[in-house]
Amino acid sequence: MGAGHVHRLYRHGPSPVHALPPHAKLTAILGFVVVVVSTPREAVWAFAAYALLLAAVAYAARVPAAFLLRRLLIEAPFVGFALLLPFVAEGERAHVLGLSLSESGLWGAWNVLAKGTLGVAASVLLAATTELRALLLGLQRLGLPPLLVQIASFMVRYGDVVTDEMRRMRIARASRGFEARGVRHWGVLAKSAGALFIRSYERGERVHLAMVSRGYTGSLPVLDEVTATRAQWTYALTLPATALAVCLLGWTL
Amino acid sequence: MHVPDGFINAPVSAAAGALAAAAVAVSLRAARRELDERAAPLAGLVAAFVFAVQMLNFPVAAGTSGHLLGGALAAILVGPFTGVLCLTVVLLLQAVLFADGGLTALGVNITVMAVVTTAVAHPLFRGLVKVLPRGRRPATAAAFTAALVSVPAAAAAFTLLYAVGGTTDVAFGKVATAMVGVHVLIGIGEAAITALTVGAVLAVRPDLVHGARGLTAPVKLRVGGALVDAPAPAPAAAPAPARPRRALWATGLVISLVLAGCVSYYASSEPDGLEKVAADQGFDAKEREHATGGSPLADYGVDDIADARLSGGLAGVIGVGATVAAGTAVLWTVRRRRVSAAGSAGAVADPAGAVPGSAGAVPGRAGAAPGPAGAATTTPAPGSSAPPPSAPASSRTTPSAPAPTGAAPSGAAQSGTSPPGPAPASERAESV
Numbered sequence: 213m214g215a216g217h218v219h220r221l222y223r224h225g226p227s228p229v230h231a232l233p234p235h236a237k238l239t240a241i242l243g244f245v246v247v248v249v250s251t252p253r254e255a256v257w258a259f260a261a262y263a264l265l266l267a268a269v270a271y272a273a274r275v276p277a278a279f280l281l282r283r284l285l286i287e288a289p290f291v292g293f294a295l296l297l298p299f300v301a302e303g304e305r306a307h308v309l310g311l312s313l314s315e316s317g318l319w320g321a322w323n324v325l326a327k328g329t330l331g332v333a334a335s336v337l338l339a340a341t342t343e344l345r346a347l348l349l350g351l352q353r354l355g356l357p358p359l360l361v362q363i364a365s366f367m368v369r370y371g372d373v374v375t376d377e378m379r380r381m382r383i384a385r386a387s388r389g390f391e392a393r394g395v396r397h398w399g400v401l402a403k404s405a406g407a408l409f410i411r412s413y414e415r416g417e418r419v420h421l422a423m424v425s426r427g428y429t430g431s432l433p434v435l436d437e438v439t440a441t442r443a444q445w446t447y448a449l450t451l452p453a454t455a456l457a458v459c460l461l462g463w464t465l
Numbered sequence: 466m467h468v469p470d471g472f473i474n475a476p477v478s479a480a481a482g483a484l485a486a487a488a489v490a491v492s493l494r495a496a497r498r499e500l501d502e503r504a505a506p507l508a509g510l511v512a513a514f515v516f517a518v519q520m521l522n523f524p525v526a527a528g529t530s531g532h533l534l535g536g537a538l539a540a541i542l543v544g545p546f547t548g549v550l551c552l553t554v555v556l557l558l559q560a561v562l563f564a565d566g567g568l569t570a571l572g573v574n575i576t577v578m579a580v581v582t583t584a585v586a587h588p589l590f591r592g593l594v595k596v597l598p599r600g601r602r603p604a605t606a607a608a609f610t611a612a613l614v615s616v617p618a619a620a621a622a623f624t625l626l627y628a629v630g631g632t633t634d635v636a637f638g639k640v641a642t643a644m645v646g647v648h649v650l651i652g653i654g655e656a657a658i659t660a661l662t663v664g665a666v667l668a669v670r671p672d673l674v675h676g677a678r679g680l681t682a683p684v685k686l687r688v689g690g691a692l693v694d695a696p697a698p699a700p701a702a703a704p705a706p707a708r709p710r711r712a713l714w715a716t717g718l719v720i721s722l723v724l725a726g727c728v729s730y731y732a733s734s735e736p737d738g739l740e741k742v743a744a745d746q747g748f749d750a751k752e753r754e755h756a757t758g759g760s761p762l763a764d765y766g767v768d769d770i771a772d773a774r775l776s777g778g779l780a781g782v783i784g785v786g787a788t789v790a791a792g793t794a795v796l797w798t799v800r801r802r803r804v805s806a807a808g809s810a811g812a813v814a815d816p817a818g819a820v821p822g823s824a825g826a827v828p829g830r831a832g833a834a835p836g837p838a839g840a841a842t843t844t845p846a847p848g849s850s851a852p853p854p855s856a857p858a859s860s861r862t863t864p865s866a867p868a869p870t871g872a873a874p875s876g877a878a879q880s881g882t883s884p885p886g887p888a889p890a891s892e893r894a895e896s897v
Contacts, residue, residue: 221562221563238561241568242568242569245470245567245568245569246475246569248470248471249470249471249474249475249478249567249569250475253632283564286563286564286565287469290469290472297633297635300635300636300639316633317633317635319633320632320633320635321633323471323632323633324469324471324472324632324633326471327469327470327471327472327567328469328470328471328472328567330470330471331469331470331471331564331567331568331569331570332469332470332564332567334568335560335561335564335567335568336564338561339561339562339563339564344562347561347562351557351561357489357490357493359493359496359497359504359505359550360489360493360550360553360554360557362505362509363504363505363508363509363512363550363551363554364509364512364554364557364558365509366505366506366508366509366510366512366513367509367510367512367513367516367551367554367555367558368558369509370509370510370513371513371516371517373513374510374513374514374516374517375513375516375517375520377517378517378518378520378521392522392523392524393524394524395524395657397524398523398657398658398661399661401521401523401658402658402661402662402664402665403661403662403665404521405518405521405533405658405661405662405665406661406662406663406664406665406666406668406669407665407669408514408517408518409511409514409518409542409662409666409673410666410669410670410673412510412511412513412514412517413507413510413511413514413542413543413670413673415510416503416506416507416508416509416510416511417503417506417507419506419510420502420503420506420507423506424502428502429502430501430502430504430505432505
């Protein structure tokens with residue numbers, strides 16, 4: 213637990229975006245992504261406008277572009293899939309550079325790439341400007357069932373502990389000369405996973421008993437109720453509102 | 466396999482979100498019932514385990530490696546409902562924190578990776594465990610089969626969603642072949658790792674494997690040199706099988722509906738692909754004719770994608786609707802019956818039934834470490850709400866009733882007759 217309670221994606225900073233209440237930010241990002249997904253893919257300029265909007269948010273949040281771009285790499289597997297689409301999709305074929313590509317496949321690839329990238333960028337911005345605890349409070353405020361929020365907060369709280377236990381087991385294996393090279397070594401790794409499960413489960417039982425001994429009856433009291441003022445809501449919802457305007461323009465033009 | 470934004474169109478994403486929400490709601494209720502107030506810490510730790518084990522790389526060959534998806538493993542180890550919750554939380558946090566999987570595709574991801582894998586793996590595992598002879602090896606084989614089937618099933622579910630609401634019109638057959646083909650390979654790896662892991666847990670703590678309840682030998686006490694059946698867990702274990710069987714039946718019904726939808730879709734789309742291959746010449750012309758208004762050459766292969774997709778979509782939507790309705794109705798009636806019967810010992814027996822081995826092990830263990838004050842392994846309760854530690858709890862015993870003082874009355878609570886047990890359980894079941 214000594215690793216601190218800030219996740220790797222979070223970038224602390226004194227920006228107005230950081231100061232926004234989490235549920236307002238979550239609503240704004242979710243609204244933005246929904247708007248992006250429902251934009252027609254032929255309106256190419258609309259996606260450029262969305263990217264500009266996100267860039268403006270990143271600037272306001274003082275998130276450096278390099279950080280944002282590096283985090284976008286998580287999308288890489290699906291880029292591969294998207295690049296495959298023009299070759300396998302149906303419909304009219306277009307001939308580009310001697311390759312026979314499907315037009316609808318090209319549109320589909322563009323669609324997946326543009327919307328996926330914007331979605332990932334929006335999520336990265338949200339994670340970069342919101343602390344984990346605040347994120348969970350925001351989710352709870354937005355009506356996620358309390359039990360689910362509790363499970364999520366326990367997972368977040370003990371994620372590092374469990375990961376650390378796994379790291380220690382890896383070091384223990386390595387220090388005994390073990391090196392996983394192929395399928396033959398799966399048994400050893402699976403035994404580690406089994407041991408990890410038993411330790412996690414038993415830790416869960418211990419945590420539960422410790423909590424019961426302190427009066428836990430199944431629900432955690434909400435100590436810091438997050439609230440948002442009208443001005444904060446307005447500020448946060450500027451993003452999806454602008455995006456919605458762009459989207460409507462995209463449908464009409 | 467995390468689906469990003471823009472892959473599935475908005476209406477189908479919303480429908481999948483509703484389906485996922487319904488499944489999570491059912492799981493929340495059932496997990497509460499199974500685990501009582503232990504649900505949050507236990508499910509949270511298991512979610513952390515799933516999250517961690519997804520980072521454990523299994524080398525395949527020549528520098529490539531794979532990792533566990535964990536759906537079948539979680540379902541087998543902690544039960545279907547808790548498993549769905551753990552995977553949902555993992556997926557939620559991956560989407561919100563790590564941008565892994567789109568926010569709008571969260572419903573799709575939860576439906577495919579949490580609900581479908583669990584709904585396939587768990588009944589299959591339970592069924593095989595029932596059919597096969599008892600023992601560790603058959604249980605491990607059952608885990609292998611369940612995990613092996615669950616991954617291509619998830620891929621098939623994704624293909625179905627893609628056929629209904631995909632944003633690119635790739636032929637259904639191609640998507641299905643590619644997805645299911647690749648995922649059969651992935652499924653073999655997943656199955657091997659899952660089976661090995663389940664086997665490892667079974668060897669050490671068989672009581673923790675939720676799916677293998679009933680495999681453990683009854684606890685014997687050595688009294689004066691003679692082996693005697695442990696008295697306490699016997700009455701508690703008796704009512705427990707009634708509910709899992711019913712839940713199993715309900716889950717099986719849900720699965721069969723989903724599968725019926727899938728299979729009928731395959732049946733209607735498969736001849737398309739064959740006939741398309743056969744009548745390859747002039748394919749483009751027919752396609753264009755079809756696009757302009759539907760050709761009357763309407764044999765099965767030419768009325769190509771649009772109609773197949775439409776019918777598939779309808780079948781999918783109807784199937785999903787029927788699934789939700791039937792599943793909800795069944796679980797609702799089960800719950801109603803259980804709430805009405807909550808005054809009896811059945812409500813208390815539940816948590817014990819969830820971990821029968823540990824319940825069975827308690828009497829044996831209690832003899833070894835009953836001291837409530839001597840535990841050194843107490844973990845401090847997290848969160849600012851906890852007062853300073855005043856009453857350390859014994860760490861090894863597992864009280865099933867929400868006893869306020871922790872381990873001390875656990876022996877009494879296990880018998881299923883302690884008065885504080887049933888009342889809060891039934892209240893909670895009604896209030897949730």
